Amino acid sequence: MLALFIAANAAGSLGRLLSTIGTTAIAIGIVAAIWLAGNAIVSQVSNRWPLFIGLSWGLTAAILFAVMRGNEVITALFAEEDPIAFGAGGGAFGRLEWPIVGAIIWGGGAALIGTLGNRLARLGVGIGLGVLTGILVAPNLLIWQRASIPVGSTILWVLVGVIVGAAAHRAFPNRSASDPVPGALVGAAIGWTIAVWLRASFVASFEAPYVATIVPLALIGARIAWKGRPSPRQIARLEERGRALLFLGPALLFLSAALIIPAIITVRLSFLDRDGEESVGFDNYREYFGRDDAFNVSNWTNLFGSQLFWIAVVLVIGGILIGTFIGTTRNGQLTFEGSNGSIGTLGIGFFVFFTAVFSVLRGTFFNNLWWIMTVTVMSVALGLLVAVLAERAGRFENVAKSLVFMPLAVSFVGASIIWRLQYQARPVQKSQTGLLNWFWVKLGELSHSGWPRMLAIVVMILIMARIGQHLARRVQRGDNFAGQVVALIVMLYVLFQLLGRSLGGFVLRPDGSTTPETVLFIQNPPFNNVFLMIILIWIQTGFAMVILSAAIKAVPSDYIEAARVDGATETQTFFNIILPSILPTIGVITTTLIVLVTKVFDIVKVTSNGNFGTNVLANDFFTVRFSFFDNGLGSAIATIILLMVLPIMILNIRRMQVARNA
Amino acid sequence: MTAIAPEQGQRNTLGARIYRRLSNLPMWVLWTLVALWTIPTLSLFANSMRDRSSQINSGFWNIVGGDAGFTLDNYDEVLTTGSGAANLFDSLVSSFAIAIPATIIPISFATFAAYAFAWIDFKGREWLFIGTVSLLAIPLQVALIPLLQTYVGGAHLTLPFTDKTLTLIPDLNLNTRGSIAVWLTHTGFAMPFSIFLLHNYISELPREIFESARLDGAGHLEMFRRIVLPLSVPALAAFAIFQFLWTWNDFLIAVTMLSGGDPIDLPTTVRISNLAGDFGANEHLLTAGAFVQAFFPLVVFFSLQRYFVRGLLAGSVKG
Secondary structure: OHHHHHHHHHHHHHHHHHHHHHHHHHHHHHHHHHHHHHHHHHHOOOOOHHHHHHHHHHHHHHHHHHHHHHOOOEOOOOOOOOOOOOOOOOHHHHHHHHHHHHHHHHHHHHHHHHHOOOHHHHHHHHHHHHHHHHHHHHHHEOHHHOEOOOHHHHHHHHHHHHHHHHHHHHHOOOOOOOOOHHHHHHHHHHHHHHHHHHOOOEOOOOHHHHHHHHHHHHHHHHHHHHOOOOOHHHHHHHHHHHHHHHHHHHHHHHHHHHHHHHHHHHHHHOOEOOOOOOEOOOHHHHHHHHOOOOOEOOOHHHHHHOHHHHHHHHHHHHHHHHHHHHHHHHHOOOOOOOOHHHHHHHHHHHHHHHHHHHHHOEOHHHHHHHHHHHHHHHHHHHHHHHHHHHHOOHHHHHHHHHHHHHHHHOOHHHHHHHHHHHHOOOOOOOOOOOHHHHHHHHHHHHHOOOHHHHHHHHHHHHHHHHHHHHHHHHHHHOOOOHHHHHHHHHHHHHHHHHHOOOOOOEEEOOOOOEEEOOOOOOOOOOOHHHHHHHHHHHHHHHHHHHHHHHHHHOOOHHHHHHHHHOOOOHHHHHHHHHHHHHHHHHHHHHHHHHHHHHOOOHHHHHHOOOOOOOOOHHHHHHHHHHOOOOHHHHHHHHHHHHHHHHHHHHHHHHHHHHHHHO | OOOOOOOOOOOOOHHHHHHHHHOOHHHHHHHHHHHHHHHHHHHHHHHHOEOHHHHHHOOHHHHOOOOOOEOOHHHHHHHHOOOOOOOHHHHHHHHHHHHHHHHHHHHHHHHHHHHHHHHOOOOOHHHHHHHHHHHHHOOOHHHHHHHHHHHHHOEEEEOOOOOOEEEEEOOOOHHHOOOHHHHHHHHHHHHHHHHHHHHHHHOOOOHHHHHHHHHOOOOHHHHHHHHHHHHOHHHHHHHHHHHHHHHHHOOHHHHHHOOOOOHHHOOHHHHHHHHHHOOOOOHHHHHHHHHHHHHHHHHHHHHOHHHHHHHHHHHHOOO
16 A cells, blocks of 8 residues: 555656756756856966956856846847836847847957057057947936936046045055056946946936946946956966855855855844834844743742752852862862862752752743753763763674764654653553653652562662672772762662652552652743753764764873873773863864754754743744744844854854964 | 772673673663663654554553554555645655755855865965854854845845845745755855865865876866865765755754745655644654654664764864
């Protein structure tokens, strides 16, 4: 059935696929042809100078005329209709005549100029080109484009053009700086164009259009004619520059059209109203930060009621005490020494502290900060953990790494659906289908059961005793024992919960019986945010792991050998040799992750759609722009996202400057 | 290794070996993590092969025994009959129609640019390169609104000092014309990273090859074709995998740029999120759909993992 369907559908869908591939092939073919033609033009520079300048000016003229024709400045060349008629002489050829004629006249003229050695002769040809084109263009101008010539302002604009053009030419030391004439000529042409075409009031008269058209064109012609055949050195430079332009052109075009210019427009739109018409100053930003669901600090006093806050306080104080204790015993005076124990405890303390802070300060903006902190820290930490542990897994190293790495290939949408499945919560009378709630309810049943509970307690105590034994041995050896301590603390916590019959999801009824209780992972604020973050951590841990693993393997083995010879333990080698040398890599991963997390969107969109206090900036942006059609506010949110990654951008630039200078 | 080092003189019987394995705390942590990372995907796969009532009433682990409800009808249904006018099969075709051009086009432009930044001498090269790569951090939300406006309404430049408007790009309504707007957008957004990645590789090719080629009279075009293209196949492959995964898995660009178009052009990610949106009704199809969506990236990932990892490393470590 399925195969039949696919076969039947394939005909239709395959047609669609083939037509896409066809379109792609044609598009690529056209682009490749243009690109190769460009390269062919540049290849003429050194051997056939006239051909080169003929081709390049012919192309320039064709583009300029295409823009003029496309903007309905001039009518079709061979149109019978009155030039008043808007867009007279349409059709494909009506649009192509001007570019073709322009290319022939200017290409031929420029090529002729390229063969002439005498400057006067060249100037004659160049100015002649301008006059000829002007005579062709002027009568074909649409009637409301026929300018009058305001004498005073024309002189002023031409003067400005000359000065700016000459100065601009001088600003490029590589070019023939001694000769300001070409720049001045172009400047004059532009000045004239501004004064006569763009600023003037249009009056239908007979001679004015001729004067108005011929003068700038003749100036451009003179500019082409002014300089003769360049020297071999100039030609080599010209070829190099032309080649660079061709190789960079497509990329720079897409960068500016898809990134730079739109980003600038967005920043501008963020100061306009919802339709992008009236300027509203900072109102969009003020409105956004005034919204309760975006920026809400009113509950900050709840911080002191949160368990996490007090755990953080204990950890931070503990870290300081550990550091001071180690420093004081080692140095004999009251100092703080940063060791694994003290720094690690402090780090975890601060992490817990900010988690507490973000769970109290609510709103989209703080959610984003929370995402940035948690996902970045946890992905790097878990990635490092897996990378280090996998090293010891022997022949299973690659299996373990591949499996942790795999979620990176799954889309954010797919990952969200996968985790929705895990977070599923059903009414308590029914059996749970989500793994997490099933486990949670089973734990609740366990802590209210008879012998299974006793068995669990006994097993836990045995395992803890064994871990405690290892711990004692490692303490004696002076080895690092953080892993054992963490494992013991976690198990001790679980054990106490089990002893007190308070582990897992259940509700105690007044009559002493219990009913199961589920966790609404996605609906219960504020920690539903964390459960959404777990999805991204699940994806990104593999990324951090792979890069860190390679960085660890790249640490010179001499260093590690030397440390071993000096009697360093495995953990000492890790913290004193490996960790410092992979710090730059951790920095790179951190910045990459921050940039990625700042714009997280798909996960929130698919799981909660920003409800239950889980909104993030990118999802809010989408809702505001595409559901409420508010361009101003939407752009303001986008700009806030941009501002959040700006420090990273500056950091990256500085890092690259350093790397390039080194 | 050191966590639980085997004690001296310990007997090397099978029992002792098993005990040593089991008491190795780091390995417990590692394999617990690996299990946590794998089970979610497996659960999706298991549930995708169970019928609607089984999926709703019992957990995925029931696929072995219990309430298995084994069936392949979900795949059948999600591929043949979908919500709206189109089904997931159409979406797969659309996803390919987006991912293939959106991989080929940026890769070629980026290779040109990477070559220029590495081997062509021109003024301002350093700054242009740093500027290009620094755009890596620009979040695409910032460019989305104006881009969409351009695709729909063209680009019109209001000239300074005048009241005139010059049309640079006419109104094309690109958002309703197949996936063209999506490719163009992907191409633009891929540029900084692709140039960065390929430049890292191309600039490390040995200088001597280029010098001797130049002595033989080769121009940039020949050097690009004869030296750079054949030698950078690994980097090109790495980036192609990246870009394919990224465009196949993209949601934001597709959902915005195809907003006005024919639903048949929507890629799999958008289709799946639409399925997820109509709560409950298609819950049983969602698992199969999500698995079909993830199938192609996973195949690419597992068969070409080596290149993928290489690309990741070239893209980050050298930063």
